[in-house]
Amino acid sequence: MSEIMLMCTPEWFTVNYEINPWMKNQTGRVSHELARQQWQALYDTLCSVAEIRLMRGAPSWPDLVFTANVGLPLAAEKKIILSNFRHPERQGEKAINRSWFEDQGWRCIDLPDGVIFEGAGDALFDDAGRLWTGSGPRSDETALMHLARHIDAPIFRLALTDPRFYHLDTCFCPLPDGYALYLPLAFDEASRALLERSFEGKLISLTPEEGDQFCANAVCAGSVIVMNQSTPRLDKLLADIGFSVIETAMSEFMKSGGSAKCLTLSLQGWAKQ
Numbered sequence: 001m002s003e004i005m006l007m008c009t010p011e012w013f014t015v016n017y018e019i020n021p022w023m024k025n026q027t028g029r030v031s032h033e034l035a036r037q038q039w040q041a042l043y044d045t046l047c048s049v050a051e052i053r054l055m056r057g058a059p060s061w062p063d064l065v066f067t068a069n070v071g072l073p074l075a076a077e078k079k080i081i082l083s084n085f086r087h088p089e090r091q092g093e094k095a096i097n098r099s100w101f102e103d104q105g106w107r108c109i110d111l112p113d114g115v116i117f118e119g120a121g122d123a124l125f126d127d128a129g130r131l132w133t134g135s136g137p138r139s140d141e142t143a144l145m146h147l148a149r150h151i152d153a154p155i156f157r158l159a160l161t162d163p164r165f166y167h168l169d170t171c172f173c174p175l176p177d178g179y180a181l182y183l184p185l186a187f188d189e190a191s192r193a194l195l196e197r198s199f200e201g202k203l204i205s206l207t208p209e210e211g212d213q214f215c216a217n218a219v220c221a222g223s224v225i226v227m228n229q230s231t232p233r234l235d236k237l238l239a240d241i242g243f244s245v246i247e248t249a250m251s252e253f254m255k256s257g258g259s260a261k262c263l264t265l266s267l268q269g270w271a272k273q
């Protein structure tokens, strides 16, 4: 088992504010029992393909459960670039994230105040070691040059244009062997062209329906891809290139605009390369 991931327990997860379109009118609508069961099912599934580290949830910070937004781990050097959250509703998570990583012996790197960056939600390494960053709704374009000071890898910028796909990990998912899933409608034309060029025939376009089901918000461990819900079309496409899909329902977390991938943070990231 080579993957190591961080998850956060869901006891304080709820929707009680609106900072993305999925959260509109969802206040009070989360079933906490179902959320707990869905989180547990994801955890159990991932335990069979990865080693999972846990952080505890905290009152007042319902979105802490989405560990993808903790920051961007650079595991080879045991350091993490911590997120500076866009919305005040999440800004208090930073101190909690810092103390978890410091306790585990990681060095925490701060971007300058005012440079907004939401971690692995908006920054994903592919298996060729390139870093893909999403900017627009949540992370600033200017974060890129700050990231570049700490990361010795080619960094590319993708412009996110659809408010419903506000983090890069909601619409793009690099896979092993040079493949990637992506949702074309979430990007501007230049970003689509850049992806098409860079993944040379190995870029799998998702349909709008698959986008809505959060198919791009998938966790990949080896040849297994874990996601909320697939489609027969996508299952077949992925099976043909050697991947198998495990579905695990994420309805309660989708009310918050998150799904399987958002609930995890790869602690190897870049070290994998």
Ligand code: ARG
Binding pocket: 019, 020, 023, 063, 066, 068, 069, 090, 120, 121, 122, 167, 169, 170, 256, 257, 258, 259, 261, 262
């Ligand atoms: N409610 C959270 C927010 O709007 C969901 C975060 C989802 N995380 C992600 N990496 N896409 O910030």
